[in-house]
Structures are given as C-alpha cells and as structure tokens.
Amino acid sequence: xxxxLTQFLVLSAALFCIGLYGILVKRNxxxxxxxxxxxxxxxxxxxxxxxxxxxxPDLSGQVMMIFSITVAAAEVAIGLALIxxxxxxxxxxxxxxxxxxxx
Amino acid sequence: xGQFVLTHAWLIPLVPALAFAIIGLFTRSLHKLSAIISxxxxxxxxxxxxxIVYMVLSLGISVDMPFIQxxxxxxxxxxxxxxxxxxxxxxxxMLLVVSLVSLLVQIYSVxxxxxxxxxxxxFSYISLFCASMLGLNISINFIQMYVFWELVGLCSYxxxxxxxxxxxxxxxxxxxxxxxxxxxxxxxxxxxxLQTLFGTVDFIQLRQIIPVYITASGTGVLTIIxxxxxxxxxxxxxxxxxxxxxxxxxxxPAPVSALIHAATMVVAGVYLVARAxxxxxxxxxxxxxxxWVGGFTAFFGASIAFSQRAIKRxxxxxxxxxxxxxxxxxxxxxxxxxxxxLMTHAFFKxxxxxxxxxxxxxxxxEADIFKMGGLRKxxxxxxxxxxxxxxxxSGLPPFSGFFSKDAILAATxxxxxxxxxxxVITAFMTAFYMARLLFVVxxxxxxxxxxHTISNFMQVPLVILAALAAVAGFAGYICNFGDxxxxxxxxxxxxxxxxxxxxxxxxxxxFVFAWNLYGSKRWSVDAITKxxxxxxxxxxxxxxxxxxxxxxxxxxxxxxxKIMYFIDLYIIDGIVNAAxxxxxxxxSVLSKFQTGQVQRYAAVFFCGVIILLMCSIVYFDKIxxxxxxxxxxxx
Numbered sequence: 001x002x003x004x005l006t007q008f009l010v011l012s013a014a015l016f017c018i019g020l021y022g023i024l025v026k027r028n029x030x031x032x033x034x035x036x037x038x039x040x041x042x043x044x045x046x047x048x049x050x051x052x053x054x055x056x057p058d059l060s061g062q063v064m065m066i067f068s069i070t071v072a073a074a075e076v077a078i079g080l081a082l083i084x085x086x087x088x089x090x091x092x093x094x095x096x097x098x099x100x101x102x103x
Numbered sequence: 104x105g106q107f108v109l110t111h112a113w114l115i116p117l118v119p120a121l122a123f124a125i126i127g128l129f130t131r132s133l134h135k136l137s138a139i140i141s142x143x144x145x146x147x148x149x150x151x152x153x154x155i156v157y158m159v160l161s162l163g164i165s166v167d168m169p170f171i172q173x174x175x176x177x178x179x180x181x182x183x184x185x186x187x188x189x190x191x192x193x194x195x196x197m198l199l200v201v202s203l204v205s206l207l208v209q210i211y212s213v214x215x216x217x218x219x220x221x222x223x224x225x226f227s228y229i230s231l232f233c234a235s236m237l238g239l240n241i242s243i244n245f246i247q248m249y250v251f252w253e254l255v256g257l258c259s260y261x262x263x264x265x266x267x268x269x270x271x272x273x274x275x276x277x278x279x280x281x282x283x284x285x286x287x288x289x290x291x292x293x294x295x296x297l298q299t300l301f302g303t304v305d306f307i308q309l310r311q312i313i314p315v316y317i318t319a320s321g322t323g324v325l326t327i328i329x330x331x332x333x334x335x336x337x338x339x340x341x342x343x344x345x346x347x348x349x350x351x352x353x354x355x356p357a358p359v360s361a362l363i364h365a366a367t368m369v370v371a372g373v374y375l376v377a378r379a380x381x382x383x384x385x386x387x388x389x390x391x392x393x394x395w396v397g398g399f400t401a402f403f404g405a406s407i408a409f410s411q412r413a414i415k416r417x418x419x420x421x422x423x424x425x426x427x428x429x430x431x432x433x434x435x436x437x438x439x440x441x442x443x444x445l446m447t448h449a450f451f452k453x454x455x456x457x458x459x460x461x462x463x464x465x466x467x468x469e470a471d472i473f474k475m476g477g478l479r480k481x482x483x484x485x486x487x488x489x490x491x492x493x494x495x496x497s498g499l500p501p502f503s504g505f506f507s508k509d510a511i512l513a514a515t516x517x518x519x520x521x522x523x524x525x526x527v528i529t530a531f532m533t534a535f536y537m538a539r540l541l542f543v544v545x546x547x548x549x550x551x552x553x554x555h556t557i558s559n560f561m562q563v564p565l566v567i568l569a570a571l572a573a574v575a576g577f578a579g580y581i582c583n584f585g586d587x588x589x590x591x592x593x594x595x596x597x598x599x600x601x602x603x604x605x606x607x608x609x610x611x612x613x614f615v616f617a618w619n620l621y622g623s624k625r626w627s628v629d630a631i632t633k634x635x636x637x638x639x640x641x642x643x644x645x646x647x648x649x650x651x652x653x654x655x656x657x658x659x660x661x662x663x664x665k666i667m668y669f670i671d672l673y674i675i676d677g678i679v680n681a682a683x684x685x686x687x688x689x690x691s692v693l694s695k696f697q698t699g700q701v702q703r704y705a706a707v708f709f710c711g712v713i714i715l716l717m718c719s720i721v722y723f724d725k726i727x728x729x730x731x732x733x734x735x736x737x738x
Contacts, residue, residue: 023705
C-alpha cells in the first residue's frame with residue numbers, strides 16, 4: 001500500500017480527535033494535559049506531512065513544527081505548575097470539583 | 104427721561120418679580136422689611152406706568168402705531184418667538200390700572216395681614232402676582248402672554264390657598280387652578296393652531312396677516328381657532344360655564360380677593376380678547392358667541408348674587424356679572440366701552456372688596472351679612488367709602504359705573520335688542536343686590552359687640568379708591584376715553600339721554616325696592632322669599648351648578664378612573680410583569696449552561712467550531728465570493 005498525504009492526515013486527525021475526546025471526558029487534570037499533548041502532536045504530524053508532500057517543499061512546515069513543539073514544552077512546564085498550584089489550593093486534581101467559574 | 108421710561112418698560116414687571124425673589128429667598132421672616140420691599144417695588148411700577156401713560160399721551164402713540172421693543176427669545180428653523188414690550192393706549196391704561204390697584208391693595212395688606220404668620224410669604228406671592236399681570240399687559244405675542252397667563256394662574260392658586268391649613272382654602276385653590284386650566288387648554292391649542300396656520304403668534308404680524316387670510320380662505324378655520332382661544336378668557340374671567348371657581352376664590356385673604364376680582368386675574372381674560380381684537384372682531388360668529396356668553400354671564404351672576412348671604416360671595420358673583428358686561432361690550436364690538444368698564448370696575452370692585460375685608464376684620468371674620476347690621480355709626484369711614492362703591496357699581500350718576508355701564512348699554516342697544524334688555528335687567532338687579540348688601544350691613548340694629556378699629560394702612564387706600572371710584576367715570580368721559588383706547592376709527596363718546604335716564608331710573612327703583620325690604624323693613628323679606636319659592640331656592644343654591652359638576656365628575660371622571668385603574672392593574676402592569684418574568688425564565692435556562700466546568704465550555708466551543716466548519720463547507724461558493732468582493736474593495 002502506498003502511503004501518501006491522505007494517510008498521514010487521517011492519522012493526524014485521529015490523534016487530534018482522540019486528544020479532544022480526552023480533554024472533554026477525562027476528569028484528571030494530568031490526563032487532560034497529556035491529551036493536549038496528543039492534539040499538538042496530531043497537528044505536528046500534519047505540518048510535517050504537508051512539508052514533505054507539497055509540490056515545492058521548503059522548510060516552513062518543519063519550522064512551524066519545531067515552534068509548536070517548543071511552545072508545547074513551555075506549555076507543559078506552566079501547565080504542570082498550575083496543576084500543582086491547583087492541587088495545593090483545592091487538595092484535588094479532579095476537574096469536576098473545581099467549578100469556581102460558575103456564575 | 105421720557106424716552107427712558109419707554110425703553111425701560113420691561114422693568115415694570117421685572118421689579119416686582121425681583122421683589123418676589125428677594126422676599127421669598129431672604130427676608131421672608133423679617134415682616135416689616137418684606138412689606139417695604141414689596142410695596143416699594145409696586146410703587147416703582149406705578150411711577151413707571153404713570154410715566155408710560157404720560158409718554159403715550161405726549162408722543163401720540165395710538166393703537167395703530169404702538170411702540171414696540173423686542174428681543175429674540177427662541178429661534179430655530181421654522182420657529183421664531185420674540186420677547187418684548189408693546190406700549191399702546193390699551194396696555195398703558197392696563198398698566199396704570201393694575202399697578203395703581205395693586206399698590207393700594209398692598210398698602211392695605213400691610214395693615215390687614217398684621218400678625219399673620221405668613222406675612223412675608225403673602226407679600227412675596229402678591230409681588231409675583233402683580234409682576235405676572237404687568238408682564239401679561241406688555242406681552243407682544245401669544246406665547247409670551249401665555250407664560251404670564253399661567254403665572255397669574257399659579258399665583259392665584261398660591262394666594263387663594265394662602266391659609267393652607269384651612270381645608271376650604273385648599274379646596275378653593277385647587278378648584279380655581281383646575282377650572283381655569285380647562286380654559287387654558289383650549290387657549291393653548293388655539294395658540295398652537297395659530298402657529299401652525301400662520302407660522303407666527305406675534306400680535307403685530309397676525310394683525311397684518313389675518314385680513315389677507317380671511318379674504319383668501321374665509322373665516323371657517325379661524326372661527327374654530329377663535330373659539331379655542333376664547334376658552335382661555337372664559338376660564339380666567341369667570342364666564343359661564345367656567346365661573347365656578349371665582350366665588351370660591353374669596354377663601355383667600357380679602358386683599359387677594361380684591362386683587363383677583365379687580366385688577367389681575369379675571370381681567371386678564373378681557374384683556375386677552377381686547378389685545379387680540381383684530382382676530383376676534385373679524386369673526387362675526389365668534390363675536391356673537393362672545394356677546395351672548397357675556398350677556399348671559401352678566402345676568403346669571405347677578406341672579407345668584409341677590410340671594411347670597413356671605414358678603415364676599417355676593418361681591419364675587421357681582422364680579423362675574425360685571426365681567427359678563429365687559430365681554431358683552433367686546434362681543435358687540437365696543438372695545439372702548441369694555442376697557443372703560445374694566446377700569447372703573449377695577450376701582451370700585453377693589454374698593455368694595457377692601458371694605459368688605461375691613462368689615463370682616465373689625466368683627467372677627469364674620470362673613471354672613473345678616474349677622475352684621477348697624478355698622479354705620481361704628482365704622483363711618485368704611486360706611487362712606489362702601490356707599491360710594493355701591494353707588495358706583497349700581498350705575499348712579501355721577502359715579503364711575505354710570506358712565507362705563509352706560510357706554511356698554513348704548514353700544515349693545517345699537518347691535519342687539521335682546522342683549523340690551525338683558526343688560527338693563529342685570530343693571531336693575533345689580534343695583535338691587537348691592538343696595539341690599541349696603542342696607543343689611545350698615546343699617547338697622549348693631550348685632551356685634553366687639554368691633555376692632557382698623558389701622559391707617561387700611562383706611563388710606565379706601566379713601567383713594569373711593570375717590571377714584573367716584574370720579575374715574577366722569578374723568579374718562581370728558582377726556583374722551585374713546586379717542587384713545589379704541590379699535591378702528593376713534594369713537595366719539597356721546598351719551599344717549601334716553602338710555603342713560605332709563606337705567607338711572609331703574610337703579611333708583613332698585614334702591615327704593617331694597618330699602619323697603621331691608622332698610623325700613625316695610626315689606627317682609629320672608630314673605631317675598633316664600634312667594635318666589637323655587638326661584639329663590641335655585642338662586643340661593645347657585646343653580647346647582649357645583650352639584651352638577653360634582654355629579655358629572657362622579658359619573659365620568661370616576662368611571663374613567665375605574666376603567667383606567669383596571670387597565671393599569673391588569674394590562675399595563677401585566678405587560679411589565681410578563682416582560683420581567685420572561686427575562687427571568689430565559690436567564691434560568693441560560694444559567695444552566697454556566698456550570699463553571701471548563702470541559703463543558705470546551706465542548707460547546709468545539710461544537711461551535713464544527714458548526715462553523717460545516718457552514719463554510721456548505722456555503723463555500725458564497726463565502727469565497729464575498730471574500731473576493733471584500734478583497735477587491737479593500738485592495
């Protein structure tokens with residue numbers, strides 16, 4: 001089977017959707033953070049694939065991808081710090097208990 | 104100097120108005136100072152008015168060539184009003200009469216109101232009252248006049264209800280205000296109609312436009328406007344059927360009654376008709392209405408006055424009757440006779456009211472004339488001045504009422520015989536009820552023990568007014584009042600000997616009749632009353648007009664009120680409540696979405712994204728087309 005752009009994009013979309021699903025249904029903040037990473041990686045795959053398969057390849061897709069990975073690393077660092085802070089304040093990482101935004 | 108008086112005529116109403124402000128704001132509790140400021144202000148107005156009259160005479164300012172001063176007041180597209188001063192013989196004579204009578208009434212009040220806790224308040228109100236009336240006299244257009252007209256109404260409300268702690272006074276004040284307001288409503292609509300029709304309410308401009316308009320499009324619309332305008336004078340000048348407030352207006356202090364009945368409020372209506380006479384006189388139908396309203400009111404007022412018992416109430420109905428005469432004169436086309444009678448009436452009616460006030464003051468505010476009796480020897484000065492007033496109003500020569508009333512009767516006889524007969528009968532009745540008043544109060548046995556003396560402040564105005572009431576008519580007659588205050592060509596006053604002697608004989612007969620009934624008691628009053636039976640009852644109860652109005656109010660006003668209450672309660676409130684509960688319902692639904700859980704928010708957010716994506720796929724062509732247009736426009 002010839003592997004083309006379509007297969008990569010399907011993989012990318014599948015990862016994105018799994019990540020999205022996880023964000024929407026998981027109760028544990030750590031799991032949500034991991035799902036965000038899944039979504040980012042889904043996007044990264046599509047960027048790399050576009051970079052490879054487009055008729056006149058240059059490095060812009062890869063550059064975008066590296067940016068994204070860097071930002072994801074920073075995001076994880078801050079996200080973890082936030083989660084620890086939340087655990088410190090609420091004594092839980094279950095997102096159902098943290099509904100202070102209720103109007 | 105003379106020119107100064109003319110160009111500064113606006114000071115005449117302004118100075119009393121300032122006195123009102125100063126007394127009201129600062130010196131209210133200082134009684135003497137308040138009185139000095141108030142009397143001083145009106146004295147200034149009086150001197151200025153004298154100067155105005157002198158200037159009008161010496162410069163030969165006539166009603167055709169008035170002196171006018173104007174400043175721009177409102178100017179926006181399609182709407183232009185000036186404020187200003189109009190000086191012609193008409194306004195000059197009004198200024199003089201109003202300021203003179205006001206001055207004398209205020210001097211009288213200094214003594215009359217002594218010891219009243221509202222002393223300062225009284226003088227502030229009365230200053231404003233004089234200011235508004237003087238302002239009304241010099242108004243150059245309907246709008247300015249309407250402003251002062253309403254101010255006069257306000258002041259009458261304040262002054263009639265001066266004893267606000269006394270329930271009838273409050274009721275009378277409200278009655279006066281609301282009743283005249285009905286007339287004012289018509290007046291306002293009339294003024295607005297004039298503005299819509301001609302684009303101006305200026306007297307001078309209207310005077311030029313209206314004859315042109317009438318030749319072009321007839322009198323139909325203008326007659327309706329005229330009737331609306333005439334509603335104002337009907338209310339303010341106590342003409343039938345809006346006269347009901349005037350007798351109750353005696354609830355205020357006696358000087359106020361004198362001022363309202365003689366110089367300010369009630370003559371405002373007559374003055375308005377006179378000022379806008381170019382309009383009224385060109386509408387024959389309306390002139391007929393005015394004449395008949397006036398004639399009927401004259402008769403009607405007199406027919407009530409002859410059975411009343413309270414002294415000021417008799418005088419009040421007499422005022423209604425005399426105002427009817429003035430309207431009658433206007434209606435039959437004699438502006439001169441009307442203004443002449445207005446002037447003499449101002450003198451003798453204020454005299455009569457001030458005398459009545461003095462009498463009541465002396466005997467502890469007793470109002471019923473049948474409880475007075477025999478005051479002739481105890482109060483000689485009041486007796487003499489009151490007698491002069493009574494002779495003047497009864498139209499006996501050579502007192503003032505004779506000349507002015509005769510001018511009206513002569514003018515009426517030329518136009519309409521029925522109205523003339525009504526006028527003559529009314530003259531007889533007037534003489535009768537005034538003689539009755541005089542004989543009952545001052546003759547016979549004295550029924551009162553404690554009689555207080557009255558102060559000099561009260562006596563001096565009585566003497567001056569009595570002198571004026573005696574000579575004003577003759578003076579006006581020999582000085583050719585008609586050359587001066589007139590509409591159209593000068594009218595040479597000539598006395599019709601036949602008519603004059605007839606009314607004199609009738610008045611004398613009325614005096615003899617009244618003397619036999621009330622003075623010498625040769626005839627029994629009770630027997631006559633019994634013989635008159637129902638006529639007397641109706642007259643004594645004022646034709647049950649008040650009761651009729653109360654009945655109408657109960658049926659219509661209360662009925663409408665009930666319907667309105669129902670509508671308000673269930674429909675208006677229903678709409679408001681429905682709106683608020685609808686909002687509450689939606690908010691309760693929407694607040695369900697506000698769980699505070701980020702994941703739900705994210706879910707909604709992604710649903711939104713998906714919907715947008717679907718739309719963008721379905722409507723791809725249209726969106727790209729729009730983008731192309733936007734791009735083409737922008738770049």
